[in-house]
Amino acid sequence: MSNTPERSESAAETHSADLEQGFLAKIESETKVEPKDWMPDAYRKTLIRQIAQHAHSEVVGMQPEGNWITRAPTLHRKIGLLAKVQDECGHGLYLYSAAETLGTSREELVTALHEGRMKYSSIFNYPTLTWADIGAIGWLVDGAAIVNQISLCRTSYGPYARAMVRICKEESFHQRQGYGIMVTLAEGTADQRAMAQDALSRWWWPSLMMFGPHDSDSAHTQSSITWKIKRQSNDELRQRFVDITVPQADHLGLKLPDPDLRWNADRNHYDFGEIDWDEFWRVVKGGGPCHLQRMAKRKAAHENGRWVREAAAVYAHKQRTDQQVA
Amino acid sequence: MTNAPDQWPLWEVFVRTKRGLNHQHTGSLYAADAKMALENARDLYTRRQEGVSIWTVPATEITASSPEDEGPFFEPAEDKVYRHPTFYPVPDGVENL
Numbered sequence: 019m020s021n022t023p024e025r026s027e028s029a030a031e032t033h034s035a036d037l038e039q040g041f042l043a044k045i046e047s048e049t050k051v052e053p054k055d056w057m058p059d060a061y062r063k064t065l066i067r068q069i070a071q072h073a074h075s076e077v078v079g080m081q082p083e084g085n086w087i088t089r090a091p092t093l094h095r096k097i098g099l100l101a102k103v104q105d106e107c108g109h110g111l112y113l114y115s116a117a118e119t120l121g122t123s124r125e126e127l128v129t130a131l132h133e134g135r136m137k138y139s140s141i142f143n144y145p146t147l148t149w150a151d152i153g154a155i156g157w158l159v160d161g162a163a164i165v166n167q168i169s170l171c172r173t174s175y176g177p178y179a180r181a182m183v184r185i186c187k188e189e190s191f192h193q194r195q196g197y198g199i200m201v202t203l204a205e206g207t208a209d210q211r212a213m214a215q216d217a218l219s220r221w222w223w224p225s226l227m228m229f230g231p232h233d234s235d236s237a238h239t240q241s242s243i244t245w246k247i248k249r250q251s252n253d254e255l256r257q258r259f260v261d262i263t264v265p266q267a268d269h270l271g272l273k274l275p276d277p278d279l280r281w282n283a284d285r286n287h288y289d290f291g292e293i294d295w296d297e298f299w300r301v302v303k304g305g306g307p308c309h310l311q312r313m314a315k316r317k318a319a320h321e322n323g324r325w326v327r328e329a330a331a332v333y334a335h336k337q338r339t340d341q342q343v344a
Numbered sequence: 345m346t347n348a349p350d351q352w353p354l355w356e357v358f359v360r361t362k363r364g365l366n367h368q369h370t371g372s373l374y375a376a377d378a379k380m381a382l383e384n385a386r387d388l389y390t391r392r393q394e395g396v397s398i399w400t401v402p403a404t405e406i407t408a409s410s411p412e413d414e415g416p417f418f419e420p421a422e423d424k425v426y427r428h429p430t431f432y433p434v435p436d437g438v439e440n441l
Contacts, residue, residue: 327351
């Protein structure tokens with residue numbers, strides 16, 4: 019054993035370097051990282067942030083869709099929407115659970131969201147103005163989420179990958195439910211068609227923005243790729259989403275709001291126009307139309323539910339104590 | 345260990361997907377007591393008939409092996425190939441062994 023400060027320092031450095039090497043080798047070999055494994059601090063921190071923000075997005079995302087539950091046009095549509103929103107809540111739970119395995123608590127994560135230190139996906143800062151928005155969201159927003167989440171099923175952190183697998187299974191009903199609404203409207207009256215077209219025109223570009231900045235403008239991408247947190251780049255995933263979705267829009271007979279959209283036979287992909295990056299950053303920084311409302315509702319829901327949580331805890335304690343006495 | 349008054353303990357959930365199979369770990373949840381844990385597990389993890397039986401266990405009751413000890417803890421099994429049937433040759437022409 020070393021007994022001088024310099025020697026114990028360099029022994030610690032070597033040990034640390036060994037751990038890093040071991041970790042990278044594990045990642046390279048596609049071995050999953052599990053909760054009690056050693057991991058670099060930066061890996062842990064970036065995952066807590068990414069998974070928790072994903073969880074916050076699911077929960078906040080219940081708001082724009084929940085907005086139409088009482089006004090769904092048929093009972094069939096109402097129970098479908100209720101089931102979808104319920105699923106999103108469950109998805110939030112799976113993701114919070116995965117984040118908590120990394121050494122944080124639900125309380126910390128919720129507080130970080132409420133205090134603005136953590137974000138949620140900006141897509142949920144847009145309003146749902148008509149019933150057709152519910153169709154557009156299920157089709158496009160869940161559609162974009164599915165492209166991203168399928169890729170994340172191969173993420174290096176075990177609990178996150180498993181949450182993604184579970185979520186993907188449930189998410190495909192969401193997309194079909196949304197597309198089904200668009201079909202009904204597109205094949206309906208002129209007013210219904212117009213409503214569907216309007217919703218598509220408003221949700222298209224925000225859905226493309228869900229994939230984040232261009233890879234060249236994305237600060238975190240390199241370490242996320244090295245650590246196999248992220249398996250494909252933002253631009254790759256966005257391209258995939260466009261390629262999948264354009265034929266679906268064609269089937270509806272609706273137009274996508276992009277004059278630069280066209281099939282490129284050389285690339286074997288659709289070419290599409292440039293995102294309005296000013297709008298993108300404005301919304302990411304909190305300028306989305308519904309951001310304040312979403313946060314206010316979220317905080318109120320948490321605070322208003324506090325008495326229920328406390329009462330349940332007191333009741334449980336009382337039952338245990340009564341049993342011990344009896 | 346005290347929690348804030350509105351904090352509930354963590355439970356791990358195990359689900360048997362159909363009769364004849366084991367319970368498998370499916371996820372976790374927070375609940376105030378055992379009854380709530382079971383009901384919440386049903387609502388969270390069997391919405392699509394994914395299970396016929398649920399176990400919930402307080403997370404504090406689970407003892408886990410540690411990844412650091414993974415090697416030494418499981419090492420005894422590494423060189424005991426004689427536990428595998430393939431270690432034992434079967435003479436040609438002999439069946440049902």
